[in-house]
Amino acid sequence: MFIADFLKGKLQAILNVSECDFSVFPSGNSKFGDYATNIAFVLAKNRSASPFALAEDLKKELETNKGFCKFVSAIEAKSGYINFVLHPAWVAHIASENIQAAIKQRKKKTIVVDYSSPNIGKTLAIAHIRSTIIGDALARIYMYMGWRVITDSHVGDWGMLAGKLIAAYRTYSKKSLAQLSLEDIQDLYVRFTNGEEDNPELTERAKQETVKLQRKDKENMKIWRALVKISIREFTDIYALLGTVPFQHQYGESHYRTLADSIVKDLVASGIAQKSQGALIVPLDQEKLPPALIQKTDEAFLYITSDLGTIAFRCKTWRPDAVLYVVANEQALHFEQLFAINRLHPLDAHALLVHVKFGMMLGFDGKKFSTRHGSFISLRDVISEARERAYTIAKKKNPTISEKQLRTIARVIGIGAIKYNDLSQNRNTDVLFDWDAMLSLSGNSAPYVQYTYARLSSICAKAKAKVKTKKTTWTQKDFALFDDAENVLLKKLIQFHDVVLQASQEYAPNYIANYVYEVATMVNAWYETHHVVHAGPVVQSVRLKLVAQAMTVIKMGLGLLGIGVLSRM
RNA sequence: CCCCUCGUAGUUCAAUGGACAGAAUAAAGGACUUCUAAUCCUUUGAUGAGGGUUCGAUUCCUUCCGAGGGGACCA
Numbered sequence: 001m002f003i004a005d006f007l008k009g010k011l012q013a014i015l016n017v018s019e020c021d022f023s024v025f026p027s028g029n030s031k032f033g034d035y036a037t038n039i040a041f042v043l044a045k046n047r048s049a050s051p052f053a054l055a056e057d058l059k060k061e062l063e064t065n066k067g068f069c070k071f072v073s074a075i076e077a078k079s080g081y082i083n084f085v086l087h088p089a090w091v092a093h094i095a096s097e098n099i100q101a102a103i104k105q106r107k108k109k110t111i112v113v114d115y116s117s118p119n120i121g122k123t124l125a126i127a128h129i130r131s132t133i134i135g136d137a138l139a140r141i142y143m144y145m146g147w148r149v150i151t152d153s154h155v156g157d158w159g160m161l162a163g164k165l166i167a168a169y170r171t172y173s174k175k176s177l178a179q180l181s182l183e184d185i186q187d188l189y190v191r192f193t194n195g196e197e198d199n200p201e202l203t204e205r206a207k208q209e210t211v212k213l214q215r216k217d218k219e220n221m222k223i224w225r226a227l228v229k230i231s232i233r234e235f236t237d238i239y240a241l242l243g244t245v246p247f248q249h250q251y252g253e254s255h256y257r258t259l260a261d262s263i264v265k266d267l268v269a270s271g272i273a274q275k276s277q278g279a280l281i282v283p284l285d286q287e288k289l290p291p292a293l294i295q296k297t298d299e300a301f302l303y304i305t306s307d308l309g310t311i312a313f314r315c316k317t318w319r320p321d322a323v324l325y326v327v328a329n330e331q332a333l334h335f336e337q338l339f340a341i342n343r344l345h346p347l348d349a350h351a352l353l354v355h356v357k358f359g360m361m362l363g364f365d366g367k368k369f370s371t372r373h374g375s376f377i378s379l380r381d382v383i384s385e386a387r388e389r390a391y392t393i394a395k396k397k398n399p400t401i402s403e404k405q406l407r408t409i410a411r412v413i414g415i416g417a418i419k420y421n422d423l424s425q426n427r428n429t430d431v432l433f434d435w436d437a438m439l440s441l442s443g444n445s446a447p448y449v450q451y452t453y454a455r456l457s458s459i460c461a462k463a464k465a466k467v468k469t470k471k472t473t474w475t476q477k478d479f480a481l482f483d484d485a486e487n488v489l490l491k492k493l494i495q496f497h498d499v500v501l502q503a504s505q506e507y508a509p510n511y512i513a514n515y516v517y518e519v520a521t522m523v524n525a526w527y528e529t530h531h532v533v534h535a536g537p538v539v540q541s542v543r544l545k546l547v548a549q550a551m552t553v554i555k556m557g558l559g560l561l562g563i564g565v566l567s568r569m
Numbered sequence: 570c571c572c573c574u575c576g577u578a579g580u581u582c583a584a585u586g587g588a589c590a591g592a593a594u595a596a597a598g599g600a601c602u603u604c605u606a607a608u609c610c611u612u613u614g615a616u617g618a619g620g621g622u623u624c625g626a627u628u629c630c631u632u633c634c635g636a637g638g639g640g641a642c643c644a
Contacts, residue, residue: 045624080588080624278642296642360638425583429575529609
């Protein structure tokens with residue numbers, strides 16, 4: 001149940017104000033009721049009236065509405081706000097919902113999430129972590145929201161990069177294709193780019209190999225296919241380590257080359273693209289953007305060209321309602337140009353194209369990570385470091401536990417810490433890479449929330465209660481045994497859907513992370529002062545319901561972020 | 570020179586234009602004979618600077634200062 005949305009709809013209908021842009025939101029403080037609205041402020045502006053008096057009037061109008069009073073048991077007007085206390089019967093109804101089931105939509109919508117998108121020839125690095133983790137969370141969130149989700153990693157496998165890799169292989173490799181590992185390829189590439197600095201001949205060679213590849217030279221195609229295969233295998237391994245949703249597609253840029261070709265022809269024919277200094281550009285003065293270069297002097301395509309093909313392909317194949325590009329801030333101009341060209345020459349009429357941008361991960365020096373300057377941190381190293389740190393602590397806490405269990409705990413905690421670090425922030429600020437911050441195991445972190453879950457699991461085990469993970473059935477009578485803290489906690493727990501909805505609308509997984517953290521904080525405070533196992537049977541059974549409810553919310557919330565829970569840690 | 574993102578406690582981060590700007594960490598003190606102390610409870614501390622719009626601005630506009638990233642043949 002989307003409580004805020006539901007109440008807003010009721011208010012619109014009862015007060016007949018559908019055109020007015022007000023909001024309904026959970027009150028931050030229980031002294032202001034459970035939910036509140038700023039409707040009086042918004043209406044007062046339009047009618048140039050006093051918001052304070054208007055709030056009083058609206059309150060009276062709502063109080064006389066019998067239908068509305070089934071959902072809200074008390075209404076108050078306070079300094080212009082109207083605050084609502086939810087009706088206990090309705091609270092019981094909402095709390096009894098099965099939140100593990102994905103939300104059903106009336107009309108099933110489709111979304112394409114484009115994320116991770118590494119280049120071939122290199123293992124995944126720290127620079128890929130944000131896109132991979134944020135994209136994965138968004139995919140999970142939209143699946144939960146009942147959308148048809150298409151996950152696609154737009155792998156960089158074509159163009160100059162591919163040519164360089166082939167040239168590097170041909171120039172330096174002593175191994176055959178079959179013997180080659182990704183590490184070998186990476187070494188060859190680094191050696192090649194270093195060599196380029198004082199040997200322009202190598203760059204020339206790379207260009208020639210690129211042209212040969214684009215002309216489907218047999219030998220080059222063979223080398224290229226091997227490079228792609230080795231790279232994808234490595235990517236898949238790391239995604240498995242991270243526990244991300246497996247990609248449905250990893251179409252590379254190469255996949256779009258013929259489509260891009262026809263789009264470029266169309267753009268030229270319709271006069272949108274024109275020659276400039278021997279290359280092909282799309283002027284975007286009207287959009288107040290610099291011109292986009294879509295074809296080089298040597299007729300090779302660029303990043304933006306294949307992305308135009310990508311739009312056409314996706315729209316034709318899946319007919320999505322939205323396409324999310326989870327790509328760092330540095331590509332902002334690229335996407336502005338891409339979307340602008342799409343407006344001039346619509347490759348699809350109705351898909352909403354969104355660049356979900358985020359701040360960059362910066363190196364220790366506060367500058368961009370770059371392989372060339374040797375500031376390369378592989379994702380494998382980050383993962384194993386995280387696991388190691390978690391392992392050390394887990395072993396200290398549980399000296400008697402089996403090695404196998406320890407490893408499981410270390411994996412879930414370590415991965416959780418990495419993901420949470422990114423997903424709890426997700427603003428556009430750049431992030432300075434810092435081992436300790438990224439792998440924090442205490443305070444506002446995934447392990448804190450996971451620990452809360454483990455404690456609750458332990459209560460269930462001690463009380464010999466079966467944890468009902470699916471749903472908890474509540475009646476209004478249960479609340480008679482609650483004190484204030486428990487009331488507030490349950491009201492917090494039923495906000496789950498509101499939060500997920502908002503996270504999906506704003507492409508902001510951090511709303512869920514923050515919410516789950518707040519829930520964990522409340523649970524831990526409650527835990528200190530309320531006993532379950534030693535309480536009397538009646539109180540115990542109600543508190544066990546609360547425990548089950550909290551466990552479900554934490555498990556689901558972390559699950560949407562791609563983070564697991566443990567019954568023991 | 571132009572464009573994008575950002576500037577909040579000592580540090581790392583929160584805050585759909587809203588009710589006293591929240592956490593974590595660091596510092597000081599306190600709580601395990603009862604469900605896991607990876608926890609809980611106290612205390613100290615912040616919106617880069619100046620204008621403007623608004624009943625109300627960390628949020629929107631503007632000027633300046635500072636950081637990072639882009640700006641036609643890499644992606």
